Amino acid sequence: METILKIENLYKNYGAVKAVKNVSLEIKKGNVYGILGPNGSGKSTTLGIVLNVVNKTSGEYSWFGGKMETHEALKKVGAIIERPNFYPYMTAEQNLKLVCKIKGTNYAKIHEKLEIVGLLDRKNSKFRTFSLGMKQRLAIASALLNDPEILILDEPTNGLDPQGIRQIRDIINLIASQGTTILLASHLLDEVEKVCSHVLILRKGEILYSGEVGGMNSKDGFFELISDNLSDLKVALEQHPAIENTSEENGKITAFTNTNLEASELNRYLASKNIFLNHLVKRKHSLEEQFLELTKNN
CATH class of the missing domain: 3.30.70 (Alpha-Beta Plaits)
Incomplete structure (x- = not known):
């Protein structure tokens, strides 16, 4: 099975604070991985490092077997690591067209991705009229426009009501069923248990468990x-x-x-x-x- 991302002995220090301590993880194509941990456990820092927005202190990581440089590999990655940030006065479709221009992606993808996240009927609605859950679903559609091989989501259900959480979970399951690898950082254990095949548990930057969800339960x-x-x-x-x-x-x-x-x-x-x-x-x-x-x- 093809390796999408390999992390080896990763460390990140902020002065005396060790945010990530010796984290290693191998992500194989077609699986759904969950990174779990309390606030301050190093989840977001780890994602930031592999997405090239946070500098590591030491250790290594490589995308797609190390066959390409990080900036090239990231063209095959879709990621949401912050709250959705679109133009409020533009419609959902207009916002996604702008993303297509930036990514060099064909507009034809917009209809398909809006349908996946259940927003096709709201394509002409302005972003400012969207609920928090709809904004998050539009962000997922945006991240999918380049047909990424892996989708990275940092706390995708934060602040959502139970219905919104359920909708995001269903979307993640649908995307995974279509063969996209997913890396999900969350503290919502029940949701991770329902969507993830593998789990990495962090505490204070250190790995407490890494393996299959079923293996942990047994x-x-x-x-x-x-x-x-x-x-x-x-x-x-x-x-x-x-x-x-x-x-x-x-x-x-x-x-x-x-x-x-x-x-x-x-x-x-x-x-x-x-x-x-x-x-x-x-x-x-x-x-x-x-x-x-x-x-x-x-």
């Missing part, structure tokens, strides 16, 4: 169990090497694992000890629970 989990003899069940669970600890409440035992353990394997183990279950459910921690656990010392 790092650990827990079982809910009910049996006619809870005391024997609890003893047997605590003897299993994959069970880290247990708790009992309302006639049900919750068993927390320290490694991946399948429900069928646990069921067989308990049956071998003549313990038979009335209830067995395996659950995973949500991305939000994992994130809060990772960043609780922030």
Whole structure:
């Protein structure tokens, strides 16, 4: 799979403040990547560096396998890293025509991109009449005009109401389904969990986790169990090497694992000890629970 962007051992210092510390990331074509972290974690700084608007202190990054210089590579990148800034007295279509002139893109793309973001019926409306969500959707249309191979979005749902967030999420899913690689910086964990295939979690500029979203969710989990003899069940669970600890409440035992353990394997183990279950459910921690656990010392 083609590498779109490779970041290696990236550092950025602002005086004594280390905004980015040894960040490495490889973005493969066709995936949706999320960068998560609290305010001040280095998300925007990292994006600014690879977009050539912030100077790095040390480390390396390369676009498209290092086959072209950064300024040439960025012609194949669409990005929104600030609030949408269009001419308020011009219509949506007029604003996008101006962007086409700057990018050297054919006007024919405007209709297609407005349709993707659901603004085709408002193409003749002035920008000043748009809601915040519509302004953000127009910015996405603008970033798509050059048919970029990767779309970079920094906090694209900031300040939006639930409907606006849902619309942006649906647009991201649509763009991704058409083969565009996406890099998304956000603190909205639920949204990232719904749209991203991979996640990078930062705290104070350092990587806490990097990998597939599903891989993160399966790092650990827990079982809910009910049996006619809870005391024997609890003893047997605590003897299993994959069970880290247990708790009992309302006639049900919750068993927390320290490694991946399948429900069928646990069921067989308990049956071998003549313990038979009335209830067995395996659950995973949500991305939000994992994130809060990772960043609780922030």
